[in-house]
Amino acid sequence: MRKIIPGVILLTVVFSCAKHDETKVPTVQYKPAVKLYFSEYSEYHVGYMYTDTLDKYFTLLNYDSGLQSPEGIAYNQAGKRLYIAEGDGSRVLRDTPTDPALKVVYDSDRGVSNPTAVAIDTVSKKLYWANSGSGQIMVGDLFGTIDPVPLFGDAEIIDLCYGIAIDHKNNKIYFGDNNLHQISVGSLDGTGTPKVLYQSPAESTLCPQSIALLEDTLYWADDCSDNIASASADGKSTVKILFDYDTDGVSQPKGIAIDKAKNKIYWSEYDHSYIVRGNIYGTGESELVLEGVQANSISLQYK
Numbered sequence: 001m002r003k004i005i006p007g008v009i010l011l012t013v014v015f016s017c018a019k020h021d022e023t024k025v026p027t028v029q030y031k032p033a034v035k036l037y038f039s040e041y042s043e044y045h046v047g048y049m050y051t052d053t054l055d056k057y058f059t060l061l062n063y064d065s066g067l068q069s070p071e072g073i074a075y076n077q078a079g080k081r082l083y084i085a086e087g088d089g090s091r092v093l094r095d096t097p098t099d100p101a102l103k104v105v106y107d108s109d110r111g112v113s114n115p116t117a118v119a120i121d122t123v124s125k126k127l128y129w130a131n132s133g134s135g136q137i138m139v140g141d142l143f144g145t146i147d148p149v150p151l152f153g154d155a156e157i158i159d160l161c162y163g164i165a166i167d168h169k170n171n172k173i174y175f176g177d178n179n180l181h182q183i184s185v186g187s188l189d190g191t192g193t194p195k196v197l198y199q200s201p202a203e204s205t206l207c208p209q210s211i212a213l214l215e216d217t218l219y220w221a222d223d224c225s226d227n228i229a230s231a232s233a234d235g236k237s238t239v240k241i242l243f244d245y246d247t248d249g250v251s252q253p254k255g256i257a258i259d260k261a262k263n264k265i266y267w268s269e270y271d272h273s274y275i276v277r278g279n280i281y282g283t284g285e286s287e288l289v290l291e292g293v294q295a296n297s298i299s300l301q302y303k
Contacts, residue, residue: 030261031261031302032051033257033264033266034052034302035048035301036289037060037082037298038275038295039071039072040295041069041294041296043062045070046084047060049289054288055289057290057293060082066102067084067102069086070296071086071117072115072116072129074118074299081142082096083105085130090108091106092105094143104144105140111131111134111147112148113132113133113134115133115138117164117175117210118130119164119165119166126139129164130175132159134150136150136152136158151189152191158175159180160177160180161176161178162176162178162209162210163175163176163209165212166188166213167233171187174213175194176208176209177208178223181200181205181224182196183218185233197233197234198235205224208222209223210267214280216232216233219256221256221267223270228243228244228256228282240282241282242282243267243278249286250267250269252271253269253270254267255298259300259302263280264280268294270295270296272291273293275289
């Protein structure tokens, strides 16, 4: 049984007197998550909570703010702005917690059609979204100053995509498809043809919702199999189930996000109206952090 347990932020500082070795690859320093944002499609609502204060959330945007049917969301850590893919409105919006006025980045007049997922490349300052209405992955910039273009030419490469993950270092973009039951990878610059990494075998059904990439591992929420899963980003490993229905009570998971600094993975469960977190390796029990919201997508803000 999941319990809401008060969270505590722990800061560990390690001092070393060892001689510096320039031949060693430096360890990536991850910052802990401090806020979690979530979107509720049917409620026309975007809210947030603090990761160390459980079972309490605040409204950021709603219908009165001009918001309609928010699907995917992504927080831009560098620009301190939240980006929102608005499905029925066919708009991609941006906001900042200090200025709740919605700003339209791209809309249907510029090719947006039922956007269901959004992702940010903070290095190139580009914005990517799943144009599920046209079957394409689109790319523009963070402020809408350039015209968006589809990746991979005019090919229809998606049917219903709820998850995009960017790997700028290796020039790759990963995306899942709920209707095609697969996770694919392609070049971030839109050249070539995307490759299917994982798809439904005969004995099970893969329905990826949100996906996340951490180093060389993909993570996703599977709302057909009611589990949180991971596998290598090269498509060569077997799928590992981290949390599932039978052991952990996972039911219709939608959004996921990763806090590597604390080795935690967060996910939302539409059926239970929960947001939950657990160990990124799938060990131990999951922890209920918020209830009463039917979140389609979640995104973390780091310290």
